[in-house]
Amino acid sequence: MNSLHMWSGRFKKFFLDNKFVLFLLILLLVGLNILVFMQASFIFTPIIVLIETIALPLILTGVVYYLLNPVVDFLERKKVKRIYSILLLYIIIIGLITISIVSVIPLLREQIMSLVDNFPRYVYIVEDQIKQMIGSKFFNQVQQTLNINLTDLASKLSDQASTILNSTFTGVGTFIGAVTEVFISIVTVPFILFYLLKDGKKLPLFILKYVPTRLREQTYEVMAEMNHRLSSYIRGQIIVSFCIGCLLFIGYLIxxxxxxxxxxxxxxxxxxxxxxxxxIAITPAIIIALVTSPFMLIKLIIVWTVVQLIEGKFISPQIMGKNLHIHPVTIIFVLLTSAKLFGVVGVIVAIPGYAVLKVIVTHVFEAFRQRSTLYQKTDEEQV
Structure with a gap:
């Protein structure tokens, strides 16, 4: 009996009381669970389909919610009932959409059709410019120096473009299916948005009912900070994008x-x-400017530089501020990783998703730090 008690004491001392060993055991259990779930991935197929179905409507609804909710809250503070504020906003939005369809859409349609009609001519002009460049003395010297044949390279690029074009045509069915899915998601947004604007304030309290009592206060702080980060980023980024579009439109007209x-x-x-x-945005503008004239390309670069300076020095600091506290290099890595994993949708939700994850990880680490003896404050930090 004493021997058994002694062995249990040693096991507790070297395994359960050893935080590093305990961490390795937990890591091993997590890895085993992941391995089991990967082998039985078919179990999660319905869940994955459900997430893929509701993800886009929820993302679109969340973006519109963060744009409209401050207006509804403002009207509610002015003694206007919330339901009436929502209906008023819906009427205004329907009016703006109608005006856009009547005035803006025909103009854009005309420009798109003109671009499609002129695209073969643009291709011919670019091809002619490439031939002139390849035939020049400078490029002949480049070919000799680098030991490459630019004519063969241009031919290979042309063949590659033809392959991409053919694959694009074969993927028309997939494209139509994606457009249909997006259209259905857009149609469902107003219905989800109505109830979210109406009862959105009750959602945190509803979630807190399922959280242990001693964790409710900290959970509410996490949700409040997540909500602040998301709302600041979404509203700020859309306003900044709108300003960039307006400034570039004015510059392009000039x-x-x-x-x-x-x-x-x-x-x-x-x-x-x-x-x-x-x-991505400047690429089509460069092509059109290059086809027009070299001087137009210079004017485009000037306009783009001025707009970027105005956006970086005046617009973004005033609107975005330092709400996310994310280093630019981190943002680029997050965008590239999300694009690789989730495609276009991943690029769109990468930064707000990272901001939310950062809030959760920060609070979890802070809770761990307060309970652990590994992060005791020094005398200087306490002062």
């Missing part, structure tokens, strides 16, 4: 760039994604 409205709209939409978005 320099006389073709398809100014369409290019500004593309820039406004892609600027929602930090750092990578502006790079």
């Amino acid at each position: 320099i006389g760039l073709n398809y100014a409205s369409l290019l500004a709209l593309v820039a406004a939409c892609t600027s929602i994604v930090p750092y990578l978005g502006p790079t």
